Amino acid sequence: MVTYFEGPVLWAQLDANMHMRHSAYADFAAQARLNMLDKLGMKAEELVALKLGPILFREELIYHREVGPNDYLKVTCVMTKSRKDGSRWSIRHEIYRKDGVKAATINVDGAWIDVAKRKLGTLPEHLYQQFKQLPVSEDYVEE
Template structure:
């Protein structure tokens, strides 16, 4: 199912070119994901009680058309990838104007953190698994831990003297 969120572009969302700032697209998609989780029965306070929190490993956005001030955007959010135990997930989000113009497409890959251990969760409570299925895409793909290894680029630490 696709969860739909409406967000109005405010003056504070604009950049120097007087259109929606790139960073705001990501803020809007983040807000839409949290609203979708609430719709599923997983508001922030419930996630705290379950000791689970979402971790973003990769987020990408493609921009198609600028968004002007005062416009209302409709964000479609769905989970399009899910591991068998639910620990890995990917979201697909599309941002449209009220007229149906496609302004941007965002994808996100992440996992659930066990907030007590501060590590990737080994599993999810059954309640969470069932709740998240409410916004699964019709064409959901199965994720596995090999998908994490496909993320690029890989981190590369440097020596302190190289920082300055």
């Protein structure tokens, strides 16, 4: 699987128990999604110029193993479901520690929003063609 984010756990991402706080997992997944879109040519600057952005309806975090101070993480992403027009989608992230152990699985359901109109929308054709190139899971479903 392709890694879309790699980096260390920062002091600010720890909780009082000295393990990574719950919201930091979501932050790593969000950065991995942005990096994945960027690698496909879907640049954040273009989305902003088009007044279009991703929006999440659901975010599920499943914790498998503890992540501690100074650990180094790798985050993968695959699309697990999407509508045929790409307007709605689901992505699975897996977070691995430096020792190769899977620390968490994060599942998100999302869509595209026109931020000016505050309404759900679709991608312009050229971005949709790039979006279709996202890696898909073995259990991928097209609706």
